[in-house]
Structure formats: structure tokens, C-alpha cells
Amino acid sequence: MDNILSLLIGLIFLAGLATPLLYRIWQKNTGIYLAVIPLIIFVVLISELFQLAPRESSVLETTMGFLPGMEFAFRIDGLSLIFGLLISGIGVLILLHASYYMAKYERQANFYTYLMFFMGAMIGMVFSDNLLVLFVFWEITSVASFFLIGFDHHAEKSRQAALQALLITGFGGLCLFFAVILTGNITGTYVISELLEQSIHLGNHPYYYLILTLTILAAVTKSAQFPFHFWLPGAMQAPTPVSAYLHSATMVNAGIFLLMRIYPIMGGTMMWKYSLMLTGVITMFLGAFFAMGQRDFKRILAFTTISALGTMTLLVGIDTPDSLKAALIFFIVHGLYKGGLFMIAGIIDKSTGTRDIYDLHGLFKKMPVTAIVTLLALISMAGLPPMLGFIGKELIYEAKMQLPDVSWLLLPLGVGANMLMVAISITVFYELFIPDKKRKPIELKYRERDLPLRFILGPILLAVVGLFLGLSPKILEIPVDNGLYFMGNQMAHISLSLWHGFNDVLILSIFTVLSGIFIFYIRRPVTRMIGRIITWLDHLHLPTLFSQLINKYLKTAAKNTNLLQHGYHRFYLLTFFLAVIALMGIQIFRITDIQLPELTPSPIKIHVALLLLVTAISVIFAVFAKSRLSAILAMGVVGYGIAMLYLYYGAIDLAITQFLAETVLMVLFVMVIYYLPEFAILSNKKSRLRDGIISVAVGVFVTLVVLKAKFLNLETPISEFFAANSYTEAHGRNIVNVILVDFRALDTLGELTVLTLAAAGVYSLFRFQIKTLKKKKSGQQKPRENVDNKMHG
Numbered sequence: 001m002d003n004i005l006s007l008l009i010g011l012i013f014l015a016g017l018a019t020p021l022l023y024r025i026w027q028k029n030t031g032i033y034l035a036v037i038p039l040i041i042f043v044v045l046i047s048e049l050f051q052l053a054p055r056e057s058s059v060l061e062t063t064m065g066f067l068p069g070m071e072f073a074f075r076i077d078g079l080s081l082i083f084g085l086l087i088s089g090i091g092v093l094i095l096l097h098a099s100y101y102m103a104k105y106e107r108q109a110n111f112y113t114y115l116m117f118f119m120g121a122m123i124g125m126v127f128s129d130n131l132l133v134l135f136v137f138w139e140i141t142s143v144a145s146f147f148l149i150g151f152d153h154h155a156e157k158s159r160q161a162a163l164q165a166l167l168i169t170g171f172g173g174l175c176l177f178f179a180v181i182l183t184g185n186i187t188g189t190y191v192i193s194e195l196l197e198q199s200i201h202l203g204n205h206p207y208y209y210l211i212l213t214l215t216i217l218a219a220v221t222k223s224a225q226f227p228f229h230f231w232l233p234g235a236m237q238a239p240t241p242v243s244a245y246l247h248s249a250t251m252v253n254a255g256i257f258l259l260m261r262i263y264p265i266m267g268g269t270m271m272w273k274y275s276l277m278l279t280g281v282i283t284m285f286l287g288a289f290f291a292m293g294q295r296d297f298k299r300i301l302a303f304t305t306i307s308a309l310g311t312m313t314l315l316v317g318i319d320t321p322d323s324l325k326a327a328l329i330f331f332i333v334h335g336l337y338k339g340g341l342f343m344i345a346g347i348i349d350k351s352t353g354t355r356d357i358y359d360l361h362g363l364f365k366k367m368p369v370t371a372i373v374t375l376l377a378l379i380s381m382a383g384l385p386p387m388l389g390f391i392g393k394e395l396i397y398e399a400k401m402q403l404p405d406v407s408w409l410l411l412p413l414g415v416g417a418n419m420l421m422v423a424i425s426i427t428v429f430y431e432l433f434i435p436d437k438k439r440k441p442i443e444l445k446y447r448e449r450d451l452p453l454r455f456i457l458g459p460i461l462l463a464v465v466g467l468f469l470g471l472s473p474k475i476l477e478i479p480v481d482n483g484l485y486f487m488g489n490q491m492a493h494i495s496l497s498l499w500h501g502f503n504d505v506l507i508l509s510i511f512t513v514l515s516g517i518f519i520f521y522i523r524r525p526v527t528r529m530i531g532r533i534i535t536w537l538d539h540l541h542l543p544t545l546f547s548q549l550i551n552k553y554l555k556t557a558a559k560n561t562n563l564l565q566h567g568y569h570r571f572y573l574l575t576f577f578l579a580v581i582a583l584m585g586i587q588i589f590r591i592t593d594i595q596l597p598e599l600t601p602s603p604i605k606i607h608v609a610l611l612l613l614v615t616a617i618s619v620i621f622a623v624f625a626k627s628r629l630s631a632i633l634a635m636g637v638v639g640y641g642i643a644m645l646y647l648y649y650g651a652i653d654l655a656i657t658q659f660l661a662e663t664v665l666m667v668l669f670v671m672v673i674y675y676l677p678e679f680a681i682l683s684n685k686k687s688r689l690r691d692g693i694i695s696v697a698v699g700v701f702v703t704l705v706v707l708k709a710k711f712l713n714l715e716t717p718i719s720e721f722f723a724a725n726s727y728t729e730a731h732g733r734n735i736v737n738v739i740l741v742d743f744r745a746l747d748t749l750g751e752l753t754v755l756t757l758a759a760a761g762v763y764s765l766f767r768f769q770i771k772t773l774k775k776k777k778s779g780q781q782k783p784r785e786n787v788d789n790k791m792h793g
Contacts, residue, residue, distance in 0.1 A: 005074055008041050009124050016116030023109035030112055031099030032454065038091040038119060045084050048076055049479060075129035075193055078482025082328060083126040083257055086335045090248050091119045093458030097343050098241035100455040101350065105239070111151060115242070118144035122250045126257055131180040131190040134261075138176060138222075138254065142169040145251050149238040161234035164546060168231045172221030176258070179214035182207055183265070195265055196486070203269050212266050215258070216275055223255030223309045226283040230542035233302045240346035243298060244458075247305045248339030256309065256331065259316045260324075264488035268319060276317025277410070283310025285413045288420035292523075293530035297345045297355040297432075300424065301338065304381065307417055308334045311396060314410070320402050324487055326395035328480050329496070333392040333466070337380040340462035344374050347456060348432065351446045357428060360442060362435030367448045369456065371433045376463035380470075382425035383418060384513065388470040391496060393418060393512075397505045415512055422516020427523055473497060574691075577698050584701040588708060608648065615641035628676070632669045636662055653736055 015022070015037055023030045076084075098115070102108055121140035128134040143166070150162025184190040186207065187200050202208045219225075224232035232252065236243055246252060259267075259276070266272065287307030294300045308330070315327035347370055348363070349355050364371040376387065383393030400410045448456075469476060473496035480496075519526055615638050622634035643658035683691075722735050722743065732738035740748050 004044060005041070005076065005127065006072065008037065008044065009074070009120055009127070012037055012041075012116055012120035012123065016113045016120065019113040019116060020109040023112065028103050028108075029099065030108065031095045031102070034112060034116060035092045035095035035099075037116075038088040038095070038123075041123065042085065042088040042092060045076075045081055045088060049081055049085070071130065072133055073129040073191070074124075074127040076127060077486040078479060078484070079257075079260060079486045080126045082332065082479060082483050083253070084123060086248075086332065087119070087122050087126065087250055090245065090250075090335060090339045090458075090462070093339070093343070093461060094241050094245045096454040097244070097346065097458045098239075100452050101241055101346050102239060107151075110147075111239070114144050114147040114151070115245070118148060118245070118250065122254070125254060129192050131183060131192060134192075135173070135177055135180050138218075138258075139170075139173050141251055141254060142166060142173055142222075145169070145235075145246060148242045148246070149235045151239055151242070152237065155237065157234075158237040160547065161231075161237040164543065165231045165235055167550070168221050168228055168546075172218040172228075172255075175214040175221075176218035179211045179218065182211050182214075186211075192261070200265060201268075202266055208266070208269075209271060212269070212271060215262060215266065216279075219255035219258050220279055220313070221255070222258070223252050223313065224283075224306055225255070225279050225310060225313055226286060227542065229283055229287070229306050230546065232306055233299055234543055236296070236298045236302050240298065240342060240349060243302070244339050244342030244346070247302065247342060248335045252305060252309055253312075253331065253335075256312045256316070256327070259313070260327070260483075260487055263316070263324075264486075267316075267488070273317050273319050276313050278317075280310045280312070280314025280317055281410055281413050283307070284314055285310075285417045288417040288424070289530065290534065291424055292420050292427075292519075293527055293534050295356050295358055297348065297357055297428070298342070300357070300428065301341055301345060304421065304424065305334075305338060307421065308338070311414075311417075314414075315396065315399055318399055318402070318410075320399060321484065322395065322402060323399035324484055325480060326392065326399045328483050329388075329395055329476065330392040332469075332476070333380060333389045336462045336466040336469075337377040337387075337389060340373065340377045340459040340466075341381070343456075343458045344370060344377070347451070347459070350455075351444050351448070351451075352442055353445055357431040360432050361439055362433070362442060364433040364435075366442070366444055367433075369448060369460070371429075373456075373459045373463045374432070375429060376467055377459065378425040378429050380463075380466050382422040382513075382516065383509070384422075386467065386470045388466045388473065390470060390509075391473055394505050394509060397508050401504065411508075415508060415515075418512045419515040419519060422513055423519035423523060423526075426517065426520040430520070570691075574694060577694050581694075581697050581701055584705050588701070588704055608645075611641055611644055611648075628673055629670070632666065632673070636666045639665070653734070 015034060019030065019034070022033070026033050095112075095115070098111070102111055105111065118141060121137045121144060125134055125137035125141065128137060146162050146166040149165050150158045152158040153162075180190070183202065186202065186205055187195060189195065202211060205211075221228045232247075235246065238246070284307050287303045287305070287310055291300050291303035291307065294303060312327050312330055312334075315323045315330065317323075345355060348360070348367075351367065352360060352363075354360065380387035380389030383389045396414065397411075400414050477496055618634045618637040618641065622631045622638070625631040625634060639658060639662035643655045643662065646652075646655035646658060722739055726732055726735045726738040730738045730742040732742070
């Protein structure tokens with residue numbers, strides 16, 4: 001397969017860039033044609049799934065790299081294949097679904113650009129064989145999701161939700177970046193395959209706890225774990241296809257993938273176990289609890305997603321072969337049913353105009369296909385047979401029972417969360433599809449048979465796949481076994497079946513289902529109770545607290561900015577000079593290894609002495625001058641005097657530059673002085689005394705530094721390097737020019753960039769002024785024309 005995968009990933013980004021042009025050609029069919037790219041990736045990964053031998057990986061290297069150690073290489077193994085198949089497969093269905101859902105939206109080309117970039121980043125992230133490249137793709141997902149969540153940017157809630165998601169996941173991205181840098185410095189490599197092949201584990205390193213803390217922060221912020229879970233329900237402001245893709249197989253599962261990928265490098269310690277278990281079990285229960293109190297179908301699904309992510313985090317933290325097996329299976333289960341349910345939410349919203357489950361009822365007869373597909377997806381979410389979700393729930397219970405020391409906490413919260421998930425599943429189906437005679441019948445905007453196949457194809461396929469895998473789970477044994485192998489479980493072996501006999505796990509499952517049915521029957525008081533709790537917690541509403549924190553930060557930043565950037569040029573100079581004095585003082589007293597040679601006075605040149613005398617007198621005259629023009633002329637004399645000193649000591653280029661600069665400044669000062677107010681003494685004697693003391697101190701310290709530097713003996717002066725390499729390496733005889741153009745090329749480029757931007761700004765101001773003058777002239781001429789016309793009339 002060589003570089004096919006890398007070429008396809010690059011093709012996704014290229015298609016995203018070209019989407020504005022492609023949309024002009026394909027119009028509303030853009031999503032259909034773009035779906036071909038992830039479809040090809042899905043087919044390639046399926047072929048690779050059957051070609052790779054068990055417990056074998058394939059590293060696809062490319063020649064593209066921007067920095068040493070950051071070469072783009074992609075790794076295909078059992079773990080990345082599972083994630084890649086769901087990302088690409090569901091991506092195909094999302095693009096087909098969005099081609100109809102987004103048909104009446106504006107800026108569709110932008111939408112597909114953001115979605116393709118997001119898809120490419122997710123696929124690139126799971127297949128990256130370099131930690132730095134993984135981080136780059138990780139950050140691209142955050143930026144792309146910012147644009148997707150805030151797609152309806154005219155709405156304040158969309159903008160707030162997008163900014164909230166970006167700030168939280170961006171914070172996690174910075175944590176991941178620091179963790180990656182530390183890992184690379186410790187191990188000497190950023191290549192994931194090398195880390196795994198060498199069986200490197202950081203557990204005994206002094207920086208392990210710091211690296212692990214940073215990595216867990218990155219994972220829990222990305223995967224919306226408590227206490228960072230609140231950004232995920234806010235992300236429901238995005239269009240429904242975006243929510244379906246972000247919640248099923250991509251954005252929120254990136255943190256889970258990171259934990260699974262680095263498990264062989266950092267997992268297995270007590271901190272790993274208990275931090276992830278505690279975070280996961282709290283998130284799992286809170287997500288299900290708050291989902292029960294929601295009315296909006298998408299918000300219900302968002303909170304159940306939080307619960308599912310908490311479950312996966314908990315399973316990775318339990319850190320047993322069975323728990324890791326359950327985590328991989330549950331990732332597949334969740335992707336299948338949650339992607340379908342979100343697309344169903346889009347179908348119902350398009351057909352009825354609302355997502356409030358308590359305003360909808362009796363949709364079974366009007367939307368039978370949607371109802372059956374929803375039933376299958378909800379059965380899987382509730383963990384009932386014969387769907388794959390039942391096997392996943394059995395594995396979760398089995399994994400939790402293997403830790404007797406903490407099972408007293410994990411089992412009650414886990415069973416409680418699953419009881420609520422069963423009640424939520426029954427409630428959603430009952431409210432949506434079972435008729436209620438007390439309520440008015442629902443009128444559909446679009447009949448189900450009028451909807452295009454591509455719009456409802458996604459939920460149908462995902463439900464059928466979930467049912468098929470539930471009835472034939474043996475198909476998943478080899479892929480999951482390969483995934484576990486590359487998570488460090490070399491002895492793990494997978495055995496999946498729909499029936500495991502009558503045991504403790506089955507008893508727990510039966511108890512969970514019966515309790516969920518009971519909660520459904522008392523759902524009204526339960527929902528009211530949860531609603532009251534949510535209302536009581538409103539003063540601790542995390543999104544509001546987060547917004548208040550950001551606003552307070554901005555106000556503090558503005559206050560500090562006004563304090564430091566006050567606009568008084570004199571105090572800027574005072575601050576600068578005081579800092580220079582402090583730094584020079586430290587430098588003078590720090591350097592002690594100076595060998596003073598025998599000092600012999602050199603002959604004094606009369607013309608040099610006269611030049612220095614005239615310059616000094618000009619400085620004094622400029623300080624005490626009462627005329628602005630006199631002070632400017634005196635400062636010009638000072639500049640010309642310094643230029644003459646350059647010329648005397650052979651620095652011709654510096655002398656020419658100084659002469660030109662002083663001439664231009666003199667002309668500009670004289671031209672501008674006409675528009676300035678009359679000269680006035682605005683400072684008092686104390687201020688002038690302070691300024692004088694600081695000025696003298698700066699001069700004294702600069703003199704001392706220059707004298708001390710003259711007698712400082714360095715082993716290898718940098719001037720020798722420039723003199724030795726200017727002609728041979730840079731092919732230039734003028735050392736100063738070579739330093740500016742070659743050795744300090746980036747610095748010179750920065751200066752040129754600043755000058756270019758300044759010139760562009762001046763040009764824009766002049767252009768604006770010219771246009772304003774032309775408008776004024778034309779406005780003055782029109783009345784005259786009207787007067788002339790009236791006179792002629």
C-alpha cells in the first residue's frame with residue numbers, strides 16, 4: 001500500500017481547500033462527490049484489515065518533513081484501524097446526510113471546507129507515527145471544530161459555544177504539546193513505532209507524574225470529562241450533521257484514542273488507574289443523570305455521549321485486559337448507535353420543525369422506517385440484546401467486577417448510569433413514536449417517503465451493522481485482539497458471544513433493565529426532581545462560571561494594558577532606561593574575569609576633541625533650548641557629529657546611513673513643526689531633575705560597559721568567526737553587509753517586513769485622504785451645478 005494512505009489524507013485537505021471552487025461546479029451535490037474520498041479510505045482500510053497478519057503493523061513513511069524529528073509518517077496497526085474505519089465510514093454517511101440537511105444553508109462551501117479539514121485531521125491523527133505530527137493534527141481538529149460549532153456565527157450562542165470549546169480544548173492541546181516535548185527529550189525520539197518496539201515506559205522517570213498529568217489534562221478536556229464536560233452540550237449549537245460526526249467517532253473520542261495510544265508508554269501505574277477511574281465514573285453517572293432531565297433530543301444525546309465517554313475513560317483506567325477489551329468494543333458500539341441517533345435527530349427536526357421530545361408523539365405511522373431504525377439504535381444504547389450494545393454492557397460489568405477494592409464505588413455508579421440509559425432510551429422512543437390522544441397530531445413538513453435515500457441511509461446502515469455485529473460478534477475478535485496487542489496486552493485473547501450463560505453479569509444486566517423500566521414508569525417525578533436539582537445548581541452552572549472567568553480575565557488584562565500602555569512616551573522611555581540600567585549594573589558586577597593590560601595614554605587628535613566638544617555643547621543646548629526649532633537643529637548637530645566619528649574610524653556605511661537618517665529626520669521635523677502647538681514647559685523641576693539623573697546614569701553605565709567589554713578576553717570572539725567565514729561561506733568582502741544579509745538574514749527580513757507594513761499603512765492613509773478630498777470636492781461642485789441649472793431654467 002506504500003504511500004496510498006498518506007496521499008488520500010493529503011487529498012482530503014486538498015479537497016477542503018478546493019471546495020469553494022468545487023461548490024460552484026457541483027452545487028448541492030458537493031457533499032455526495034466529496035464522500036467518495038472517505039469511501040476510498042474506508043475501502044483501503046478494509047483491505048488492509050484482511051491483509052495485515054494478526055498482531056502486525058505497517059509503518060508508511062513519507063519524505064515530507066518540516067523540522068528534524070517531525071517527519072510525516074503514518075502507522076497502520078490494530079488500534080488505528082478500528083478508529084480509522086469508524087472515522088472514514090461514518091464520515092461517508094455524514095457527508096451524504098449533510099448534502100440534503102444543509103441544502104438551504106448559506107455558506108455551504110465553507111461548511112464542507114471545515115468538515116473536510118476536520119475529517120482529514122482526525123484520520124491523520126489516529127494514523128500518525130510521530131508524536132509531534134499527532135499534536136499538529138490534534139490542534140487542527142480543535143480549530144476546525146471551532147468553525148463547525150460556530151457555523152451559525154450570527155447567533156450569539158453559537159459564537160459562545162465555539163469559543164468555549166476552542167479555549168478548553170486549546171488548553172488541553174498546550175498540555176499535550178508540553179507532554180510530547182518532554183517525552184521526546186527523555187526518550188530521544190518522537191516516533192511512536194520506536195517507542196513501542198523498544199518497550200519504553202516512563203514510569204520510573206522523575207518527570208513521569210508531570211508528563212502523565214499533562215497528558216490526562218489533554219485527554220479529559222478533549223473528551224469532555226468532568227469537570228470539563230460542560231463544553232459538549234454547548235456544542236449542540238452546531239448543525240446536526242456536525243454534532244453527529246463530532247459525537248460518534250471523531251472529536252470527543254480523540255482523548256480516548258490518546259489514552260489508548262500512550263497506554264504502553266505511561267499506563268499501568270497507580271496514578272494512571274485512580275485518576276482515570278475517578279474521572280470516568282463521575283462523568284459516566286453525571287452524564288446519564290443530566291440527560292434524564294433534558295427535553296431537546298440533541299441535548300439528551302449530548303449528555304449520553306458524556307456518559308459514554310466517561311465509561312470509556314473508566315475502562316481504560318481500570319487497566320485490565322478485560323477492561324481494555326470492553327473499552328474498544330464500547331467505542332465501536334457507541335460510534336454506531338450515537339451516529340445514527342444524531343442523524344435521526346436531524347431527520348425529525350427537518351420533518352417536524354422541532355426537537356422537543358415532549359412536543360412530539362405518534363410518529364411511528366408517519367415515519368415507520370425512522371421509527372424502526374431509532375428502536376434498534378436505542379436498544380443498543382440501552383444495552384439490550386440482540387444489538388452489539390448488549391455485549392458491550394456485559395463486558396463493562398465484567399471489567400468492573402474484577403476490582404474488588406473499588407467495585408463498591410464503580411458498580412453502583414455504573415449500574416445507576418445504565419439504569420438511567422435504559423429509562424432514557426424507552427422515554428425517547430415512547431415520546432417520539434407512540435401516539436398520545438391528549439395531544440394534537442403532528443403535521444410533517446416533509447413526508448418520510450419524500451426524503452432522499454442519502455438523507456436516511458446513514459442511520460439505516462449503522463443500525464443494521466450494529467444488529468449484524470450483535471448477532472455475529474466473532475467477526476470483531478481478530479480486529480479487537482490486534483488493537484489490544486498494540487496497547488501492550490500481548491497475552492490478551494478475545495472471545496465474544498451474545499450469550500455467556502447465567503452468571504453474575506447477566507443478573508446485573510437483568511436488574512439494570514428492570515430498574516430502567518421502573519424509572520420510565522415514574523419518569524415524570526424523576527424528571528421534575530432532576531429539573532429541580534439542575535435549577536438549584538444553576539448558580540454553579542459551569543458554562544456560566546467559565547464565561548464569567550473569561551470576562552474577568554479580559555477585564556484584568558485590559559486594566560493591566562491601560563496601566564502599562566498608558567500612551568505617555570516619556571514614561572515608556574523612563575521604564576526602558578531604568579531596565580537598561582538594572583541589566584547593565586548586573587552585567588558589570590557579574591563579570592569579574594577581566595585582565596586589564598598596562599594602560600598607556602594614546603595621543604589625542606585635535607579635530608576629534610573639537611568634534612566631541614561641539615557634540616557635547618549641542619546636547620546641552622538642546623536640553624536647555626526654549627525654541628523647538630533650535631532644539632531640533634541642535635539634535636541634528638549631535639547626529640552629524642556621531643556620523644563624523646563613524647567616518648573618522650572607517651565605518652563608511654554607518655556614516656552614510658547616519659547622514660541620510662539625520663537629514664530625513666531634520667526635514668520631517670521642520671515640516672511637522674508647523675502643525676505642532678507652541679513650545680511650552682509642561683514638566684516641573686522635580687521631573688526634570690529625575691530625568692537628568694536617569695540620563696546621566698544611563699550614560700555612565702553605558703560607558704562602563706563599553707570600557708569593560710574592551711578588556712574582556714573571550715576564548716573565541718564572534719568577530720573572528722565572521723571574518724573567517726564572510727568571504728568563504730557567504731562570498732562577500734564587506735563583513736557588515738554579510739552579517740546583515742546572511743548571518744542575520746531572519747532579523748533583517750523582520751526589519752524589512754516591519755518597514756513594508758509601515759509603508760503599506762502610510763500608503764493606505766494617503767489613499768484614504770485623497771479619496772476623502774475628492775468626495776469633498778465633488779460634494780462642493782454638485783450644488784454649484786444645481787444652482788447653474790436653476791439659473792438657466
